[in-house]
Amino acid sequence: MTAIEQEYVPPVRPQSFIRRLFSSRPVAISAAILIVIVLVSVFAGIVTGSQPFQIRPRMRLHAPNAMFRFGSDALGRDVFSLVLFGGRLSLLVGFFVALVSAVFGTLLGLIAGYFRIIDGVVMRIMDGIMAIPGVLFAVALVSLVGPRLGTIVAAISFSEIPRVTRLVRSVVLTVREEAYVKAAESMGIPTPLVLFRHILPSCIAPLIVQTTYIFAAAILLEAVLGFLGVGFPPDIPTWGNVLAEGRAVFQRGPWTIIAPGLFLAVTVMAVNILGDGLRDRLDPKLSRNAKVAA
Amino acid sequence: MNMSLAPILEVQNLSVALPAGLDRRLAVDGVGFEVHRRQIVCLIGESGSGKSVTASAVMSLLDKALTISGGKIVLDGEAITEATAERLCELRGDRMAMVFQEPLTALNPVMRVGQQIAEVLQIHKPQMSADAVEARVIELMTDVRLPNPALLMRSYPHQISGGQRQRIMIAMALALEPALIIADEPTTALDVTTQAQILRLFRELLTKHDSGILLITHDFGVVSDVADRVVVMRHGKVVESGSPQQVLTAPSHDYTKALIDAVPKFRFRPEFPASEKPVLDVRDLTLVYRSSSLFGSKRETRALDHVSFSVAAGETLGIVGESGSGKTSLGKCLLRFETAESGEIFVADKNLATLSGEALRHFRRNIQMIFQDPYKSLNPRRRVGASLIEGPVQHGTSRADAIERASELMELVGLKRDALDRFPHEFSGGQRQRICIARALAMEPAIIIADEPVSALDVSVQAQVLKLFEELRRKIGFSMVFITHDLRIASNICDRVAVMQRGKIVEIGPTEQLFCRPAHDYTRELLAATPGQGPRSERAL
Structure with missing residues (x-):
């Protein structure tokens, strides 16, 4: 090779991805909040002490104080423990729904995008699923099969799969025309x-x-199901259940719905802000580095 | 020309700063030149030389990340580096205008072309009546030699050809009779015959409208055809400037010399010994694209029309033609990315055209492709080594053997062995194309299809890759179908050439004979339009 080509200097490696992601303050704060919520939910037993759901009929609807940090509910239970333990199930549902719909949606999207013959059939089925209101389907399925974690995850995932399928299919449609994919095909x-x-x-x-x-949508939908009374049974605390029970007494004890409502809202918002941050960093069209290089 | 002593455009000591963390601090470093009336100034350089950034700076259309860090740009006596945003908006279009490289993306696809020209007039001259605007649009379209302007102005960009779109772009640039037209690679995306027409058009318009043109190009052929002055740029600096005669015939800077040497010239290979047994034998290949609209009316396009040829062992056959001639469709057919309507493709005594399923998958190793764009033909997320051994391992070579072979190939194509552990983005375009060649060779195919393998590369790199092909042929010997639009390149590398036009092979024969004594009119036309054939014939205007 002659001198002209050897002078090529590869572009300087940009800052690490994580550092750039958290250089935005809202994203960093959201991530911190999420970590705290996940940790206190996972270690809820340690944080709340023994007998978290003990019913104390004489201590009904106490306002927040030293003993009940978030007050007590209509049965005299500690709202603080209810919210933390409730977070466990809500986060679990969110996590599994995200996982299940990502896996199935990706598989379907890959197939639909790559095999053009099947594309029409798969995508029309997806359109059909999207036409069914998610909450109604979940209510129907849960009332039919019974409220278990698996059922609730399946019911919520079902209506989220088409979104993932559409997304993956659209990426596959563009990438399959790239020369390196053609090269792989031509190598057999x-x-x-x-x-x-x-x-x-x-x-x-x-x-x-x-x-x-x-993930955020699933947590919300699970809360909706709990609120409507078709989610987990009332003796298992989830954010939705706690909200539903507090509804009856909220004029006398507003803290019974403020605490779970706040946790729910903050979690969903934090996840969404994190998602926006990831989108800004991962989408090459919006990335600052890509623009300069072009 | 006595009225125009002062230059239209004066760029003095211009510097443009790059954001921190890139390979150099300044994109443009102390550049200065002048454009006078009725003059075409060519800014020439390879990719990354800062020529396009200079043009954007003059138009004040710099990317946000870039800032002018020094120098002055004077347009018709007015320093535009100090002008306000409003004044700049007035200047753009009125006093200076730009013609872009890709006329399809620079035009609004959902607006009629006449309307797009009219828009420029309506914005800058709101006092003009609708009739006056339309009359002016037709006048402009006539000026740029568009046929039947009254009818054509009602078409959408996708309904007209690439050359016509570029003429529309030029008409838009001319609409307000700007003093300066900046044309950024205006003919690079066009066929050679169209390119010749557009360049001639520039020369004519210059005289008629009494303006100046700053033409940005990487092609010395274009420079020698139209330039009045040449400015050679490298790494953001001007290395040489002067009249084209002086720069092209007696370049003073080594870089200019190297660049000029790298420009492909007609140079024929020694005659290839005739051999009886072909590696690839194509008979009567026909490919038809069918599209049916909603109401059942069908349209047929014959991409390939009874194409027959053969390639002998060790021979390189060139396929030349303009866009739409079917040369890329032919490549796709040979690789079975498209299934031919009829005809046979014999490779190693097997008819590739009838294979399918697993049999086709196993047979595919016999025929490998080198793609045009080296930036897209390597998986950016996989190490070079992984891409190189993937195919052989799939076809039963052991991993260790495949890696050993891959490192030998790396050296053979002029890269270091440790390149295997790196990612594609760590290599330049030319190096990537070397890797792609190695990847194709790793499969030990019976024949290689190369579709415009050097047209995305800078001239100096182009010359090196062509040399590499030559070396590899001598060392390991392989058969190749080489698809290109550039006859000069074809003459350097092909033993025989087939000229394609509208899906048919109009002429095929040994390269030297075909180029020196062309039998078909179309071949003659292509040869005549090839840029860089000496001084401008149109100067007489």
């Missing part, structure tokens, strides 16, 4: 390998972003 690489090695990695970034939104 089997189709599943082409899909997972060469096409799937391009879907990961938008997928992470979409998954955070689904």
Whole structure:
């Protein structure tokens, strides 16, 4: 090689991804809040002490004080413990819904985007699912099968899968025309390998972003189900259940719904802000570095 | 020309700063030049030389990340580096206008072309009546030699050809009779015959409208055809400037010399010995694209029309033609990305056209592709080594053997062995194309299809990659179908050439014979339009 080509200097490696992500203050604060909420939910037993759900009929509807940090509910239970333990199930539902809908949605999206013959059928089915109101379907399924974690996750995931499928399919449609995918095909690489090695990695970034939104939506939907009385049974605390029970007495003890409502709202908002932050960083069209390089 | 002693555009010691953390501090470093009336000044350089940034600075259309850190730009006596945003808006269009490289993306796809020209007039001259605007649009379209302007102005951009779109862009630039037109690679996306027409048009308009043109290009052929003055840029600095005669025939700077040497010239290979047994034998290949509209009316496009040729062992066959001639469709057919309507493709005595499923997958290793854009043909998320051994391992080579072979190939294509552990973004375009060549060779194919493998590269890199092809042929010998639009490149690398037009091979023969004694009119036309054939013939205007 002559001198002209050897002078090429590869672009300077940009700052680490994590550092750039958290350089935005709202994103950093949201992440911190989420970590705190997850930790206190996971270690709820330690934080709240023994007998978290003890019913104390004589201590009904106490305002927040030294003993009941968030007050007590109509049965004299500690709202603080209820909210923390409730967070466990709500976060779990959010996590599993995000996972399940991401996995199934991705598989369907890859198939629909790559095999053009199946595309029409898969996408029309997805359109059909999107036409069913998510809450109604979840209510129907849970009343039919019974309120268990698996059922609730399945019921909520069902209506989230089409969103992921659409997203992944649209990425596959553009990436499958890239020369490096054509090159892999021309080398006789089997189709599943082409899909997972060469096409799937391009879907990961938008997928992470979409998954955070689904996570937030699932927590909300689970709370809606609990509030409507078709979620987990009333003796198992979730944010939705606690809200539902507080509804009857909220004029005398507003703290019974303020505390779980606040946790729910803050969690959902934090997840969404984190999702926006990820989108800004992962979407190459919005990234600052990509613009300068072009 | 006595009235125009003062230059239209004067760029003095211009510097543009890059954001921190890139390979150099200044995108443009102390650049100065002048454009006079009735003059075409060519700004020439390779990618990254800062020529486009200079043009954007003159138009005040710099990317937000870039800032002018020093110097002065004077347009017609007015320093635009000190002008307000409002004044700049008035100046753009009125006193200076820009013509972009890609006329399809620079035009609004959902607006009729006549309306787009009219818009410029309506914004800058609101006092003009609707009739006057339309009359002016037709006049402008006539000026840029568009056929039947009254009818054509009602078309949408996708309904007209690339050359016509570029003419519309030029008409828009001319609408307000600007003193200065900046054209950024205006002919790069066009076919050679169209390019020749557009360049001729520039020369004509210059005289008629009494303006100056700043033409940005990477092609010395274009420079020698139209330039009055040449400014050669490298790494943001001007390395040489002067008249084209002086710069092209007696360059004073080494870089200019290297660049001029790298420009492909007609140079023929020694005659290829005739051999009986072809590696690739294509017979009567026909490919038809069908599109049916909502109401059932069908349209057929014959992309390939009874194409037949063969390639002998060790031979390189060139496929040349303009866009739309079917050369890329031919490549896709040979790789079975498209299934031909009829015809046979024999590779190693097997008819590729009828294989399907697993049999096709296994057979694919025999025919490999080198793509045009080296930035898109390597998976950006996989290490070079992984991309290189993927194919061979799939076809039964052991991992260790494949890695050993891959590192040998790396050295063979002029890269270091440790390149295997790196990612594609750590390499330049030319280096990536070397990796792509190595990847194709790693499969040990019977034949390689190369679709415009050097047209996305700078001239100096282009020359090196062509040399590499030559070396590899000598060392390991392979057969190749080389698709290109550039006849000069074809002459350097091909033993035989097939000229395609509208899906048909109109002429095929040994390269030297075909180029020196072309039998078909279309071949002659292509040869005549090839840029850089000496001094301008249109200067007489």
